[in-house]
Amino acid sequence: MSGSNSSNPVGKPDVHDAHDPVGLTVHSMPSAEDALARPGTFSGRVKMILVLLVCAAPVVASYFSYYVLRPDGGNNAYGRLIQPTVATPDVPARTLDGQAVPLRTIKGQWLLLLVGGGACDEACEKRLFMQRQLREMTGRERERVDKVWLVTDDAPVKPELRKALEATPGMKILRLPREVVAGWLKPEAGHALEEHLYLVDPMGEWMMRMPVNADPMRVKRDVERLLRASASWHRAPQ
Numbered sequence: 001m002s003g004s005n006s007s008n009p010v011g012k013p014d015v016h017d018a019h020d021p022v023g024l025t026v027h028s029m030p031s032a033e034d035a036l037a038r039p040g041t042f043s044g045r046v047k048m049i050l051v052l053l054v055c056a057a058p059v060v061a062s063y064f065s066y067y068v069l070r071p072d073g074g075n076n077a078y079g080r081l082i083q084p085t086v087a088t089p090d091v092p093a094r095t096l097d098g099q100a101v102p103l104r105t106i107k108g109q110w111l112l113l114l115v116g117g118g119a120c121d122e123a124c125e126k127r128l129f130m131q132r133q134l135r136e137m138t139g140r141e142r143e144r145v146d147k148v149w150l151v152t153d154d155a156p157v158k159p160e161l162r163k164a165l166e167a168t169p170g171m172k173i174l175r176l177p178r179e180v181v182a183g184w185l186k187p188e189a190g191h192a193l194e195e196h197l198y199l200v201d202p203m204g205e206w207m208m209r210m211p212v213n214a215d216p217m218r219v220k221r222d223v224e225r226l227l228r229a230s231a232s233w234h235r236a237p238q
Helices: 015-019 032-036 042-068 122-137 139-144 159-166 178-182 216-229
Strands: 080-087 092-094 100-102 110-116 145-151 171-175 198-200 205-209
Touching (some): 110 122, 122 139, 139 145, 139 216, 198 216
Antiparallel strands (some): 092 100, 092 171, 110 198, 198 205
């Protein structure tokens, strides 16, 4: 019958689909059980390899970022790389309105993170302005970057400052006891926790600390390198 040889027999794996990883993301991959369901077939083996590659992708990207930005190489990082990285603590934070929020909900994006008291002096405001500008300076990639300000006391935030910060895209303001923050993030020796800008990766791992009085353009260069190195990472669906 005409055309009968052009269709796939029922049950026969499509060779093209078995080799094509397009469409597989961190959030839409076959389970290991599915991939191993037919270990004797070529298609089953290919699927198993794809599953392993997808699962390993964030780890591979982390090491790639480290070697690309390795301080002793020719392509120096401006910020201090944190090795090993430090996971976001599993603790409750609070919004400025007092609502409890698990701190780990901030992950899923690259984070530009600052720490400070609610009173926020001139130096604090200057760092917050730099944080805002850095996100905008990443251009098309800015949707992959969020800003976080961890307020470490119960002092009220000036209404005009709060209004300005909450009006900017990608801003999260959370209260967290200073001792909890100090158990996660560490400043450079001889400096205060509040003096630095910290970078946290989409898996919630603190992985870089910028120098005190950082040069925004050099920080931008590090952030852009990280965004390029992690271009294949995906944000979990909300």
